[in-house]
Amino acid sequence: MRDTGSQNFGVIRLSTQEQLGELVLAVARDRDREAFARLFDHFGPRLHAYLLRLGSDAGSAEEILQDVMTTLWTKAHLFDPTKSSLATWLYRIARNRRIDTLRRDRLDFFDPMDAPEIAAEDEGADRRIDMQVREDRIRGSLEGLPEEQLSLVRMAFFDDLSHSEIAEKTGLPLGTVKSRIRLAFTKLRRSLEANGVIDAG
Numbered sequence: 001m002r003d004t005g006s007q008n009f010g011v012i013r014l015s016t017q018e019q020l021g022e023l024v025l026a027v028a029r030d031r032d033r034e035a036f037a038r039l040f041d042h043f044g045p046r047l048h049a050y051l052l053r054l055g056s057d058a059g060s061a062e063e064i065l066q067d068v069m070t071t072l073w074t075k076a077h078l079f080d081p082t083k084s085s086l087a088t089w090l091y092r093i094a095r096n097r098r099i100d101t102l103r104r105d106r107l108d109f110f111d112p113m114d115a116p117e118i119a120a121e122d123e124g125a126d127r128r129i130d131m132q133v134r135e136d137r138i139r140g141s142l143e144g145l146p147e148e149q150l151s152l153v154r155m156a157f158f159d160d161l162s163h164s165e166i167a168e169k170t171g172l173p174l175g176t177v178k179s180r181i182r183l184a185f186t187k188l189r190r191s192l193e194a195n196g197v198i199d200a201g
Contacts, residue, residue, distance in 0.1 A: 005016055005172060008139065009171055010142045016086055017086070018080070019041070020042070020083050020085075020086045020087075021086065022035075022085055022095060023035040023036075023039050024039065024072070024076050024079055025076075025117075026037050027039065027072070027073065027076040028076035028079070036073055038068055038074070039069075039086075043069075043087070043090055044065060044069065046087075047065050047090060047091070047094050048061050048062065048065050050091060050171060051064055051065065051094060051098060054095070054098055056098055057162065058164065059163070059174045060098075060101060060163075060164075060166065060174075061100075061108070063175065064094060064097045064098055064101065065094070067085065067097050068090060068097060069092050071093055072090065073187050075078075076107050078110040098163075101115035144187075144191060145187060147189070148180060149180050149181070149183060149184035151170075152166055152170075152177060152184065153181060153184050153185075153188075155169065155170075156181055163177050163178055163181070
């Protein structure tokens with residue numbers, strides 16, 4: 001078995017498909033950390049810039065980049081140089097991860113602030129009473145959320161903060177912010193459906 005230590009990789013220039021292939025082979029076969037580090041140094045900035053060009057914010061781009069490089073480390077043996085270049089493989093993974101993230105975050109969320117606008121043309125007493133009941137139910141659904149979820153929902157929808165801004169403000173990891181808001185949406189929607197505020201989809 002040939003040596004794949006840092007003394008060999010130190011002279012490799014990451015400029016050809018063959019050289020990149022040698023590095024990914026070392027990761028797949030020997031779990032070579034030096035090879036992985038060089039691949040990370042080469043592709044990390046490029047993938048991050050690519051994700052920003054696709055429209056990801058800096059926090060999401062970093063999160064997706066870490067996921068892509070983790071995939072490279074754990075699944076390097078799945079790379080087939082006869083089907084695509086290593087760059088194409090990694091960029092495809094990055095694009096798919098971004099699509100998955102967008103789908104996960106695209107939540108069908110009923111905005112409580114829209115409730116007063118429903119059928120505004122009819123301001124009769126019955127209508128106003130009905131509106132008040134709906135608002136009370138929405139408020140009750142919100143108050144039924146755990147405080148750690150409710151505070152994040154308020155920051156996201158009432159203070160209009162992005163997930164990254166909320167993470168920075170609260171000191172929570174970005175992934176935690178996203179998962180808590182997602183969980184809050186799920187609970188809130190179920191409660192609104194149960195109370196007849198919105199139709200169950």
